[in-house]
């Protein structure tokens with residue numbers, strides 16, 4: 089990252105809602121747990137903003153990790169909103185639960201520990217999801233996308249994390265499994281006439297998808 093990019097990153101952070109003590113402590117504990125997996129505070133603030141703008145009450149989060157994104161979404165949901173939070177790793181999910189409780193949003197979150205595919209396939213077909221944030225194992229994002237799209241209400245929003253893979257989606261000779269999966273998903277979403285979509289360059293890129 090060059091100096092201008094780093095300075096702009098700090099500028100963006102200084103112009104969004106600041107993290108409170110709960111988010112700050114969670115970031116510190118997360119950094120000590122698995123430094124490379126967590127979302128940034130800027131991305132968390134963006135998730136809060138999207139949740140507020142859309143007024144989402146039925147939300148699904150795929151890939152909880154230690155709970156930063158879920159906490160930002162849950163705080164921004166109305167009191168009767170419900171977030172179905174899916175995470176395969178019980179140790180990380182336990183950290184998330186502690187911070188959700190401390191923030192007073194645990195009553196809004198239904199945590200399921202196990203493979204996300206199992207939980208999504210078990211959801212009723214007529215479910216009316218308003219907003220879904222998919223940020224888990226990239227090779228399965230296509231499956232999560234399809235299962236959630238079937239359950240979104242028209243006008244509902246899906247946000248897919250990490251759509252650029254650090255620029256490796258551009259490198260045709262890169263055949264890493266996650267990069268190939270994301271590249272194929274980007275093409276499939278772009279060609280999908282059930283949705284409007286665009287990739288925007290926040291973090292590692294994110295695809296915003298609106299069901300028609």
Ligand SMILES: C[S@@+](CC[C@H](N)C(=O)[O-])C[C@H]1O[C@@H](n2cnc3c(N)ncnc32)[C@H](O)[C@@H]1O
Pocket residue numbers: 125126127150151152153154155156157158174175176177180202203204205223224225228
């Ligand atoms: C990039 S991290 C998510 C970061 C998170 N959104 C946050 O707020 O910081 C990806 C997460 O997906 C989880 N994951 C990977 N495979 C999964 C699966 N099959 N089902 C559910 N969760 C999975 C990982 O354990 C990890 O916690």
